[in-house]
Amino acid sequence: MSAWPSTGQDAGQDAGQDAGAGADPDAGADTALHVLGPLEQIPVGEGRAFAVAGEQVAVFRLRDGTFRAVSAVCPHKGGPIADGTIDQSEVVCPLHQHSFELATGCSTTGAGPLRSYAVSTDSGGNIVLQLPKPPAPANPTE
Ligand code: FES
Numbered sequence: 001m002s003a004w005p006s007t008g009q010d011a012g013q014d015a016g017q018d019a020g021a022g023a024d025p026d027a028g029a030d031t032a033l034h035v036l037g038p039l040e041q042i043p044v045g046e047g048r049a050f051a052v053a054g055e056q057v058a059v060f061r062l063r064d065g066t067f068r069a070v071s072a073v074c075p076h077k078g079g080p081i082a083d084g085t086i087d088q089s090e091v092v093c094p095l096h097q098h099s100f101e102l103a104t105g106c107s108t109t110g111a112g113p114l115r116s117y118a119v120s121t122d123s124g125g126n127i128v129l130q131l132p133k134p135p136a137p138a139n140p141t142e
Contacts, residue, residue: 030132030133031132031133032053032130032131032133033129033130034053034128034129034130034131035122035127035128036052036126036128036129037126038125038126038127039061039067039121039126039127040125041127042059042060042061042067042127044063045061045062045063045086046060046061047060047061047081047083047084047086047091048082049080049081049082050129052129052131053131053134055071056071056072056073057069057070057071057072057117057129057131058070058071058072058080058082058084059082059119059129060082060086060091060102062088063088064088067127068102068103068119069116069117069119069129070091070102070105070115070116070117071105071114074095074098074111074114075107075112075113075114076093076095076098076111076112077095077096079093079094081093081100081114089101089102089103090102093111097109098110098111100113100114103116104116117129117130117131
């Protein structure tokens with residue numbers, strides 16, 4: 001007879017560790033910073049689309065030199081927001097001309113809202129986008 005004491009409790013419970021990719025010490029607890037490259041890649045008065053951490057983001061360089069970032073896919077019928085025309089405060093979707101506030105993403109013409117993101121430039125002349133971190137995976141306690 002072999003009667004080894006057995007714990008019987010070693011069925012794996014995941015530790016719930018995070019992926020650790022792209023961790024940025026400068027970001028806040030709920031956001032991550034993403035460097036998108038040199039600001040010169042976006043001509044003044046235009047926008048460019050970026051794929052960042054699973055998000056499609058349209059970044060615009062305004063005539064006053066500041067940047068704005070909103071989601072890149074129009075909530076109306078999927079138009080390319082980065083190809084829209086802008087002034088200092090709004091972008092107009094090129095497909096059906098719905099208009100959105102660049103600061104908030106809210107539509108001024110009755111469409112659903114775009115998401116808006118914080119964007120800035122760093123001391124090296126790069127565009128830096130701030131995205132919310134995805135929620136942590138649920139950690140089963142039982
Ligand atoms: S897809 Fe943007 S206004 Fe229709």
